[in-house]
Amino acid sequence: MRLCVPVAASTFKEEQNDQEKEVDSKRKDEVLLNVIRPDYERPPPPPPMEPLYELTEDGKVQETHEDVYSALRDLGYQSFRPGQEEAIMRILSGLSTLVVLSTGMGKSLCYQLPAYLYAQRSKCITLVISPLVSLMDDQLSGLPAKLKAACIHSNMTMKQREAAIEKVKSGQVCLLLLSPEALVGGGGSGSGCLPSAQELPPVAFACIDEAHCVSEWSHNFRPCYLRLCKVLRERLGVRCLLGLTATATLSTALDIAKHLEISDQAGIAVRSAAVPPNLNLSVSTDREKDQALVSLLKGDRFGCLDSIIVYCTRREETVRVAALLRTCLQGKIRKPLKWQAESYHAGLSGSERRRVQNNFMCGELRIVVATVAFGMGLDKSDVRGIIHYNMPKSFESYVQEIGRAGRDGEPAHCHLFLDPEGGDLHELRRHIYADTVDYYTVKRLVQKVFPACKCKQIHQKQQELFKVTPPSSVCEERVCHTHERAIPIQETIEALDITEEGVETLLCYLELHPQRFVELLHPTLSVCKVSCYDGLRQLQKITKICPPIAVVLARRRMAGERVEQCDQLEFDVVEVADTMGWQLPLVKRGLRQLQWSTDRGGNGLGVLVEFSSPSFYFRSYGDLSDEEIDRVCQFLHKRVQDQERTQLYQLTACFKAFKSVAFCSVLSCVDDLDESRSLQLKSLLSEYFDKRRDGDHALKPFDLEELDKYKLLDWEDQIRADIRSFLSNRSDEKFSGRAVARIFHGIGSPCYPAQTYGKDRRYWRKYIQFDFNQLIRLATQEIIRFK
Numbered sequence: 001m002r003l004c005v006p007v008a009a010s011t012f013k014e015e016q017n018d019q020e021k022e023v024d025s026k027r028k029d030e031v032l033l034n035v036i037r038p039d040y041e042r043p044p045p046p047p048p049m050e051p052l053y054e055l056t057e058d059g060k061v062q063e064t065h066e067d068v069y070s071a072l073r074d075l076g077y078q079s080f081r082p083g084q085e086e087a088i089m090r091i092l093s094g095l096s097t098l099v100v101l102s103t104g105m106g107k108s109l110c111y112q113l114p115a116y117l118y119a120q121r122s123k124c125i126t127l128v129i130s131p132l133v134s135l136m137d138d139q140l141s142g143l144p145a146k147l148k149a150a151c152i153h154s155n156m157t158m159k160q161r162e163a164a165i166e167k168v169k170s171g172q173v174c175l176l177l178l179s180p181e182a183l184v185g186g187g188g189s190g191s192g193c194l195p196s197a198q199e200l201p202p203v204a205f206a207c208i209d210e211a212h213c214v215s216e217w218s219h220n221f222r223p224c225y226l227r228l229c230k231v232l233r234e235r236l237g238v239r240c241l242l243g244l245t246a247t248a249t250l251s252t253a254l255d256i257a258k259h260l261e262i263s264d265q266a267g268i269a270v271r272s273a274a275v276p277p278n279l280n281l282s283v284s285t286d287r288e289k290d291q292a293l294v295s296l297l298k299g300d301r302f303g304c305l306d307s308i309i310v311y312c313t314r315r316e317e318t319v320r321v322a323a324l325l326r327t328c329l330q331g332k333i334r335k336p337l338k339w340q341a342e343s344y345h346a347g348l349s350g351s352e353r354r355r356v357q358n359n360f361m362c363g364e365l366r367i368v369v370a371t372v373a374f375g376m377g378l379d380k381s382d383v384r385g386i387i388h389y390n391m392p393k394s395f396e397s398y399v400q401e402i403g404r405a406g407r408d409g410e411p412a413h414c415h416l417f418l419d420p421e422g423g424d425l426h427e428l429r430r431h432i433y434a435d436t437v438d439y440y441t442v443k444r445l446v447q448k449v450f451p452a453c454k455c456k457q458i459h460q461k462q463q464e465l466f467k468v469t470p471p472s473s474v475c476e477e478r479v480c481h482t483h484e485r486a487i488p489i490q491e492t493i494e495a496l497d498i499t500e501e502g503v504e505t506l507l508c509y510l511e512l513h514p515q516r517f518v519e520l521l522h523p524t525l526s527v528c529k530v531s532c533y534d535g536l537r538q539l540q541k542i543t544k545i546c547p548p549i550a551v552v553l554a555r556r557r558m559a560g561e562r563v564e565q566c567d568q569l570e571f572d573v574v575e576v577a578d579t580m581g582w583q584l585p586l587v588k589r590g591l592r593q594l595q596w597s598t599d600r601g602g603n604g605l606g607v608l609v610e611f612s613s614p615s616f617y618f619r620s621y622g623d624l625s626d627e628e629i630d631r632v633c634q635f636l637h638k639r640v641q642d643q644e645r646t647q648l649y650q651l652t653a654c655f656k657a658f659k660s661v662a663f664c665s666v667l668s669c670v671d672d673l674d675e676s677r678s679l680q681l682k683s684l685l686s687e688y689f690d691k692r693r694d695g696d697h698a699l700k701p702f703d704l705e706e707l708d709k710y711k712l713l714d715w716e717d718q719i720r721a722d723i724r725s726f727l728s729n730r731s732d733e734k735f736s737g738r739a740v741a742r743i744f745h746g747i748g749s750p751c752y753p754a755q756t757y758g759k760d761r762r763y764w765r766k767y768i769q770f771d772f773n774q775l776i777r778l779a780t781q782e783i784i785r786f787k
């Protein structure tokens, strides 16, 4: 057996995150905003805006009006493309709609035209929420001249944001592009960077781009997207939502429709074929991939194409392959060497990335060898070829990536190199395991989320006092109406060894549970430190003017602490607000004011108030019984396992599908396309996207083993010996079975980062081919023995 040569810390996760880097996630910024602009009491949302057209008597959408065609011409188009008219008429009739159309089919018009028409009728605004912050400015400049728009995201300075808000308030624009965080972050009305609904023009409707991020079952679930729909409805009074996505299976589409509250059948307006007809697909399983790639690029199909993207999984591979192509394709075409191929990944500097992208856009660079970071929102309609040097992580990613070719409708070619040994498959599988957690970790999180409260005891005492004998059914009723809680982000990550997104996702599952175990609120700073320069006398003084301080001191006294000596207090401000039954922003405002208050003599009180510790912030019950806590843990753990199974299933299905249409050698398709295999792959993709699976997760058990070429059993002794040697080399550290399995699979985690553990090549990534859960089992047994 050829064991994988352990290589340096994998950068795959970073590449996966490359996409997300492009996405607005400046949470710190938002927390800052939260501090600067406290959340005052929320006024009720404004009433929803009247639709432009009423429904017919039998509840149908009216025939398309002449105004709509005329608006289409105003925006520079002569006719509708498939699906556009239907979606636009629904939005103009006030009906929430989901549009699933592959890349380049014209989804943007579905919000542009209604925004234009609504603004013609009355002063109003359309919100477009898009995660691609770095592309927002391009998106803005690419809009039809008649559509006046502005954008707000966290890459802008405060001054720029304020200027944009001013434009919105004064009605100079009819379209506002926002990052999800800019909408749901802390601030003014609880609506991120936006002023309160009362200060904004009425919202005609809101469009959610990349709407698949709303679905917990999608390939790219983003928990903050869930809060998005809530904020739009509850704070801004938006009733009509338009979701846009290029990649959603039928099950995902139905799930998104549920979140957008689309009840009618026609709500999922259009679902186009997964792959546009002008794309020609091929796959091969060459052992010598480099040579095969060069042959492909010299052949008839790709040799004459001017604009090609080659996708690799790893950053260092993009650099190597680009250099290889520059050398091997030299002299074939009379152009400068630089023209031939360059690499692109998120590790390059911003200016370098811009240079490569600009050269590619204007035709001065033929081939970009890139990670998935390249191409998001790329507005180049004549990309003629996409080559996958490695297998993409899902069908969704594949479809999205090949969709960057042939957007002008002219023929384009796509080829995928599939590792016949399943090497890519193992590589991708590791990252599924990276996000899973064990039951014990789930339990520790659940205990942090549902600490016991006193509601039950208080309730019982009250009943005894008033001698009420509750009917038996009432006894079982929940007496706690939830409490506001905060758990510090960094502390939780380190204690549980899960990433921040991992914890956020688990909390989200609890929120999505039919019993709604928690309600997630925007992260906040939960620790407050009050220091009195003038000593304890001063603390006594501020107790009289600041009830939260009085509460903190009283509770400490009750707990037996000698508070008379204090001149400094540090406390969980969320807990204090909850105990008092006050809104957190109100408590924070009161505390903050202490710093600015002056005594009668006109001097400052000399009090310093500091907030720290960014925390997950939510409402949860405090009276769950032990059995209920166990049930919650079981639910969460099963949910995590289901997610792992679903992703493994999708990955395996992807591999099998590609393999079924693959040629052994690229030479079979360098010059001519095999039309029938291309169609066969397209139909496999359609089947995947169109078949409804019950919740996507409830898949039948499947056999991954057949792909596990190397059976663990044959290697068990060797693996156990390696685990023992690893444990004795690091006998001063504590490991769980999962932590050891992660290291042997080359997966970094918050407590065992790749930068440190990746350096020891004797263990890192050594057993990447073996089943992860089996490795956990062996490692756990060895750890117990080692003790």
Ligand SMILES: Nc1ncnc2c1ncn2[C@@H]1O[C@H](COP(=O)(O)OP(=O)(O)OP(=O)(O)O)[C@@H](O)[C@H]1O
Residues within 6 Å of the ligand: 077, 078, 079, 080, 081, 084, 101, 102, 103, 104, 105, 106, 107, 108, 109, 246, 377
């Ligand atoms: N009805 C139409 N007639 C002609 N051209 C159109 C029409 N609708 C859209 N287009 C053009 O099609 C191109 C792609 O449109 P758009 O960017 O909206 O696609 P998309 O589906 O949003 O793609 P992506 O998923 O990549 O964002 C644009 O150049 C746009 O001007």
